[in-house]
Amino acid sequence: MSRPWWLIPCALLGLTCGEGGGYGVDYDGTWIPVIDMHLHPGDWDAIPPETQTFLASRFPFPLNLRPDRTADQVLSATGIVGELDRGGVHVGVLFAVYAPRTVGVATNELVEAGVAEYPKRLLGFASLRVDDWASAGEGELDRLEEALAEPGMVGIKLAHAHMHFRMDDPSYFGIYELAGRLGKPVYLHTGSSSFPGIALEPAYTDPAYLEPAIAAHPQTIFILGHLGYDFVDHEIGELETCIELAHKYGNVYLEPSALGSEGADPSGENYPTILRRIREEGLVDRLIYGSDGPQSPGFVGEYLERTVTAMERAEYSADDARALLSGNFIKVFGAEAGQ
């Protein structure tokens, strides 16, 4: 597939591209900075064996020969910053994850260390364990609050399907109360997933089940990750529910990571269709960009290219593109993100 020259992030070409010191994209003649709000650090040994096998099967040859080495190279903070550089992305956000039955564990401490190592390039989202909530929940909330007090830790990452807790269970609403009190937005995985061990029942994947939490916590910002995409059947999934929630609640934002990748959207039609629907609904001011990288070497830049292509097909203006790629993130997360 040939790529228009202006879609290629300048850093990839080793050029200086004016504003941003080589980062950002040129969209319709306008230079736009890029913030990727969805990146996963980690290490190979903290990933369950079944998921290691799954991930290795997705690495291209010859990287699949030593998936542990490939993963550790791209999943370190240095590796991720390298991927941001290659992709032309100014700032990335690292997610902590506590999902031992699916993708594994990336601790708050790991994320904090990465952010401390690259304070001008990386921000962090903290998370918590929920699998012994009745007896350990209070302690987990305390640990989460401590993590969120660390420099550059700007939000909370949850993934009900990976962590196995119902979206509508009020037992866990203390997480949203804490988020609102601290002014830290909550990112929530919505939609299915093809990872082994995932909870695929609607109560764990369908954003409709989040409505009681959203309604009860108007001071908390909810970012609906993946827009309810069906990663199993590569279908648009629960997008309309996300749109409905965003219309109904001003504290709902939308994030289109991963769904537009080559694997998740083989035809290349779903991603532009989704972005078009959001533009038609007047909700571009709620869209925040993320890739769900690094996944494999080059993915961060590749997803940015696919996003630019999808925006063009969805007839996004330069102002729309700026809102998606960085403007809305800066609006939600404030000056911390603009450093």
Added chain:
Amino acid sequence: MKRSPRAALALALALLPALPLGGCVNDDVHLYEVTLRGEIQVPRGGPYSGHVHLELRHARSGEGGLAYPLRRITTIELDGVGPFEETFLVPTDEGEGLVAYAWLDRDGDGLLCAPGTSDELAGLREVDGFPAHALEVTILLEHPCAGAEILYAP
């Protein structure tokens, strides 16, 4: 991004020593047959109608920081509340202990408490005595809309 053919070849050659020489290794799956006998109960006065979804799970799986509870083994559907007897094959390498979780599908939609519904009951009990081929358990469905995770304390 496209990697140049030369760079890809160099990387492939560098990694060649990592190729496994012994071919694939297929893990055996060890299954243990368990006949579970017992009763699904609801609070006095009901509700009684509807199918029951019964899940069998391991109590504990994984090791160290990757340990977690309630790995799902299988789910079956029973005709309703009351006595039951079912035989399961439990993969013994995937976890320890047994937990039975059940919920009553009052409206028949296959979903525990779809949005707007709040009157479907769930219950959970750890099954004592595993491993043994014949086990008994009684589960009282008394928690509205509760997932297994909130009912179990590891």
